[in-house]
Amino acid sequence: MSIENNILVKLDNAGYKQNNKWLVEGVSFTVEKGKIVTLIGPNGSGKSTTAKIALGFYKGIEGQVEKFTNKIGYVPQKISIDWTLPLRVNDFMLLTDKLSDDVVDEALKSTGVYHLKNKNLGNLSGGEFQRVLLARAISKKPELLVLDEPVQGVDFTGEIEMYELIKKISANLNCGILLISHDLHTVMSATDYVVCLNGHVCCCGSPTEVAFNKEYKALFGEQASKTLTIYEHKHDHVHTTDGEIKKN
Amino acid sequence: MLDDFFIRALIAGIGIALVTGPLGCFVVWRRLSYFGDTLAHSALLGVTIAYSMEFNIAVSIFLISSLIALILIHLQRKTNLPSDALLGLLAHSSLAVGLVVIGFLTFIRFDIMGLLFGDILAVDKNDLIIIWFGGGLILLVLKFIWKPLFASTVNYELAEAEGLNPDRAKAIFTILLAAIIAISIKLVGVLLITGMLIIPTAMARNISDTPQKMVVFSIIGGLLSVFIGLFSSLEFNTPSGPSIITAALLLFIISLLKIKQTIQLKN
Numbered sequence: 001m002s003i004e005n006n007i008l009v010k011l012d013n014a015g016y017k018q019n020n021k022w023l024v025e026g027v028s029f030t031v032e033k034g035k036i037v038t039l040i041g042p043n044g045s046g047k048s049t050t051a052k053i054a055l056g057f058y059k060g061i062e063g064q065v066e067k068f069t070n071k072i073g074y075v076p077q078k079i080s081i082d083w084t085l086p087l088r089v090n091d092f093m094l095l096t097d098k099l100s101d102d103v104v105d106e107a108l109k110s111t112g113v114y115h116l117k118n119k120n121l122g123n124l125s126g127g128e129f130q131r132v133l134l135a136r137a138i139s140k141k142p143e144l145l146v147l148d149e150p151v152q153g154v155d156f157t158g159e160i161e162m163y164e165l166i167k168k169i170s171a172n173l174n175c176g177i178l179l180i181s182h183d184l185h186t187v188m189s190a191t192d193y194v195v196c197l198n199g200h201v202c203c204c205g206s207p208t209e210v211a212f213n214k215e216y217k218a219l220f221g222e223q224a225s226k227t228l229t230i231y232e233h234k235h236d237h238v239h240t241t242d243g244e245i246k247k248n
Numbered sequence: 249m250l251d252d253f254f255i256r257a258l259i260a261g262i263g264i265a266l267v268t269g270p271l272g273c274f275v276v277w278r279r280l281s282y283f284g285d286t287l288a289h290s291a292l293l294g295v296t297i298a299y300s301m302e303f304n305i306a307v308s309i310f311l312i313s314s315l316i317a318l319i320l321i322h323l324q325r326k327t328n329l330p331s332d333a334l335l336g337l338l339a340h341s342s343l344a345v346g347l348v349v350i351g352f353l354t355f356i357r358f359d360i361m362g363l364l365f366g367d368i369l370a371v372d373k374n375d376l377i378i379i380w381f382g383g384g385l386i387l388l389v390l391k392f393i394w395k396p397l398f399a400s401t402v403n404y405e406l407a408e409a410e411g412l413n414p415d416r417a418k419a420i421f422t423i424l425l426a427a428i429i430a431i432s433i434k435l436v437g438v439l440l441i442t443g444m445l446i447i448p449t450a451m452a453r454n455i456s457d458t459p460q461k462m463v464v465f466s467i468i469g470g471l472l473s474v475f476i477g478l479f480s481s482l483e484f485n486t487p488s489g490p491s492i493i494t495a496a497l498l499l500f501i502i503s504l505l506k507i508k509q510t511i512q513l514k515n
Contacts (some may be wrong), residue, residue: 055408055409057405057408072410074406074409079405079406084276084279084453085402086457086458086459087458087459091458091459095398095399095402095407096399096406096410097410120457146409
């Protein structure tokens with residue numbers, strides 16, 4: 001099998017503009033089978049937008065996006081289920097596809113939430129709900145999994161477990177994963193390729209490459225690989241509040 | 249005792265309740281109560297146009313309501329006004345324009361009360377055909393778009409990511425809403441159609457733990473409301489629409505007792 005056949009989605013200088021304002025621009029990366037690509041960056045840096053570009057949500061994007069698979073599992077960033085809609089975990093699993101009971105059970109077991117199968121979605125905790133979302137995404141045996149901040153509402157130990165789980169899923173299903181995260185320490189351990197965004201690509205590469213990168217250290221600070229740091233961007237450019245980029 | 253007109257009203261009511269049940273669930277789930285109201289208010293304009301141009305009432309209402317829905321979508325894109333303000337603007341202005349046009353049509357005698365609140369005597373055989381044929385069609389289309397509509401009601405982005413077409417489902421659903429308003433106006437009236445969509449569904453929510461149950465209970469609630477409402481309309485000579493809605497309200501109040509029980513059980 002050639003390398004080409006392993007590519008699931010390829011972004012080439014992609015960007016998206018809304019109301020004449022760039023949400024994100026000039027993004028290039030590929031997600032391959034069995035690999036985890038992580039997008040990091042501060043709030044409003046265009047991480048979710050980039051994921052949605054990769055998913056093909058937007059019409060009229062700039063640049064090129066090529067998708068080589070239609071088997072995509074997606075866990076969106078913020079999902080709230082309304083009390084107006086009585087929905088059990090099992091109904092939620094079967095929302096868009098007719099899956100057999102075995103498949104549903106297996107997916108729920110693999111993320112450790114099988115015991116919640118008949119519970120109402122509204123009664124789940126944040127962490128339980130994230131695991132259900134993940135189970136739902138993997139139940140379809142996707143080739144590409146897009147996870148937008150999958151550890152939201154999960155406490156610290158739960159977070160580590162969650163990333164372990166994601167690594168396991170990637171290995172078991174041999175699927176490509178596009179992961180969005182704002183915490184840096186996890187990025188280093190569970191990722192094949194890192195893209196740091198702030199309206200555009202600030203830096204990218206393998207975790208080790210990035211870790212020894214001068215720009216990366218400037219970006220995240222010397223202690224970045226050990227602790228979760230609040231970082232500042234000290235680049236050759238600054239971002240103004242209205243999203244413009246000024247060269248120093 | 250059972251006059252012909254009453255049988256007709258009953259058959260019409262059953263047909264309407266079978267359709268408002270499932271549609272009403274989506275109105276509640278998608279928070280479209282006020283949207284339904286706006287479409288219903290615009291129906292009056294449809295009626296006046298039908299009368300002045302000697303056009304079929306149901307078709308006229310359907311076209312005007314769909315037009316109002318299109319205008320709303322356009323305004324939502326083009327202006328910075330919040331949706332509820334736009335809905336209010338369209339609801340009240342189309343109601344007002346409808347009433348003004350009625351004022352001009354002095355050559356026709358209107359039963360405005362009948363239009364606003366429904367008239368048990370107004371249902372003729374043609375209406376029955378429109379209600380049952382149109383209603384059947386609405387349910388058929390709803391079955392067809394159920395999956396994308398329901399999935400996008402739970403979460404728009406999930407549905408889109410998984411290859412469904414939520415926007416198309418939403419557009420078709422809007423047309424279905426316009427259609428149910430068009431076919432049920434004679435029995436329930438302009439001002440109370442949304443009540444028929446929402447109140448049995450609200451009752452159903454109180455006693456359901458799955459979406460399927462909610463749809464079924466919503467239909468049952470609608471049917472009961474129609475039966476109780478129409479019999480009391482006949483008995484007490486009250487307008488049919490308010491009688492049906494009052495019956496629905498009573499069922500809703502009864503369903504609150506069930507909630508109270510569940511809460512007590514939990515504690």
